[in-house]
Amino acid sequence: MSADKRRKIVEISHLEKYFGTLKALDQVSLDIYDGEKTVIIGPSGSGKSTLLRTINQLETFDRGRIIVDGMDISDKNTDINKVREEIGMVFQSFNLFPHKTVLENVNMAQMIVRRRSRDEAAAISEGFLQKVGILDKKNEYPQKLSGGQQQRVAIARALAMKPKLMLFDEPTSALDPEMIGEVLGVMKNLALEGMTMIVVTHEMGFAREVADRVIFMDYGKIIEEGRPDALFRTPTQERTRLFLKQILKAM
């Protein structure tokens, strides 16, 4: 796959981020191309979430540059909400509104951010609910849904904004094992359709099957990156090797 010929969706260069004196991101540089699937792995506290969150400015950063779809997000004149509209994010927790139905949950951001009418939004929502296989639950309240179903609604909600890039931060970590598959399945389909995705996950099967490349982070740095089979089988860095050994033992 010649990703390099395609357009860059995200350009991150020499990114640094501190929490007080803690260096959460250390000289991170990373380009994401249109249609590319990137999986980020690494130990707890290595800065994976922080990296994702700087891309849509849920976290600020201290040094470096991030350009998203041509918009420089360190530029004060850039409307950050415009950038966020291009980026869908799915979190570990599903964060649906408990007092709104599934359909209303998916409609809401479309109506207040994209200024779609209710009917227009609902038509789009239903399309995406269908896609994540949960249209039959559209009038239910989130509490009635399983974790896997709620996470699929959260994915539909993000997709309904028609983002150019999807960020997933451990989307299956809060799920019971039997529900992980259905969420990963939805993500795989999304990947097949060509969505650009950055996924923090320790689901190695998913990484092997879907990722164009895997990035290993530790101590806020990108330690190593490569195609999944190569990185998993023959990591060049000792830390990567140790981490993979641990992960595989745990699974």
Added chain:
Amino acid sequence: MKTKNIIRQIASIATLFAAWQILAVVVANPALPTPGSAFLVFFREISAGLWNHFLISGWRVLASILLSLLVGVPLGLWLGREEKYDRFFSPMLYLTYPIPKIVFLPLVMVLFGLGNFSKIFLITLVVFFQILVTTRDAARNVSPALILSVVSLGAKRRDIYRHVIWPAIIPDIFTALRIGSGTAIAVLFFAESIASSEGLGYYLMDAWSRYAYPEMFAGIIAMGVLGYTLYLTIDILDKKICSWKRL
């Protein structure tokens, strides 16, 4: 369903009156008239002058509650969402919150006289704190993860307030309102019973001083009706606003 509810309400009130009747018969003292004689006096008094006292008290309570909401809700929202200001104001709040505000009645009368305003001020002082603290805590407790997920969808600050924080705190504001209106009537009684010439508190104390027990109970009934009306209004608003909010 609806008629069942109404029947339950009537049964509840009837039970209360039955208990009153029994107690009055047992006690057999002019200080506790039977409900029958109390209501007779109540209806007589209503057309005489009690109605005016009722209206004045009602207006004072209503104005106080509205004023408390007007000041307490925005302030509570602000403190609940802006940690650094809350850190400055909350010691102040916790020091003054437990003080029974009615001890300030003499000061309030010196400052604002004996008229409507000093009553409204005192009641507002009490109810305002309850609304402020409840609103602040509710606003503070809105799930940060939920807010972040909506921010990530591109929602502006204003939208977050309007569509996430506001709907989340409305039920708590109604709870505060229910508790607050009970307190409001208690404070109203106190404020009206001292150096006053109008209102249910005055009416009650005046009857008491004349040992006119049936009239005193007419005043008590009027106060009950005032409280009941207030609760009913709050309930209706709650249902209306909450069903609208869900859309």
